[in-house]
Amino acid sequence: MKKIFLLSAIIFLFVQCKAQSNIVALTNCNKEYDHSTGDYYLKDTTNEMDKYEGVWKWTNGNKEFTLTLIKQVKHHFNQYGNDNYFEDRLVGYYQYKENGLLIADTSSDDLSKDYGVKVQFTLDCHSQISSIAFRDYKKYKKFEVILESLSPTQIKMNMYETEHVIMINKKTGTKIPPNDPQGGSTFPMEMILTKQ
Template sequence: MTLVLIKQTKHHYNERTFNYFEDRLVGYYIYKENGAVIADTSGDNLQKDFGIAVSFDISCDSTVDTGFFVDRKKEKIITVGLEILSPTQMKFRGKIDQHSSYVSPKRPRTLYTGSTFPLDMVFTKQ
């Protein structure tokens, strides 16, 4: 799995009555098995506030909290913990959010078991 994260400083959030700036991490993932692409969110418009698969909020104390991490193939929201292990490695721990499901607006809801990708991984910076 490849995970790309981009820090957006002072991203302007302007939706309905909300109008503020925030720092956030957004990005995308590509998951392959035996060389075949199983899931790819690299086409997301990372300037949008909604509809992206990977978004983390950065708190004032510099902690990182899951905004959204969507398993689009299984239509689930994953709660993710990120832990820096070294300057080049990061631990990814995911948990399927049982109380909140991702529902595609373009098709009827389908209940899938499990997740598309492993929920416990170590990423190495390249």
């Protein structure tokens, strides 16, 4: 019995050490990893993402934009294809109001999904918080978004239009998104948000 316990402990320690040897910094511009083995963890080694966690708000007259960001540590990407790796990421949702009326709200998103989340950020290799996904679903558009920490209580959010891809589902013939992208954005493309 002691031999089985000792062998189990050795195997456990070996697996733990092996997993620790494949930590790759998100800020490593030359990162190469096999995203299908489950052995790699793309980590926020500097804890830069921690500055952005929380609820952030912008107001201007009767307009209000609230962005909620949550840091997911060691999120396991394994829902599609050959994906089987871990990564730190920021996910969340936004709400936009005018005259107290809710215009846009992504708070019902399932933030545990690997893909399809409307608000998702990573720490890129230039130590910048940039969007993997930021969708303005009211305008059927996706934006590139850069977040910049101005102070512990303020961040700047800049949105840049990207190319819009429309796909047709071969089985159903439906268009994704269902409508063509519309001009502009639902909310301002540049905002300074204050931590709540």
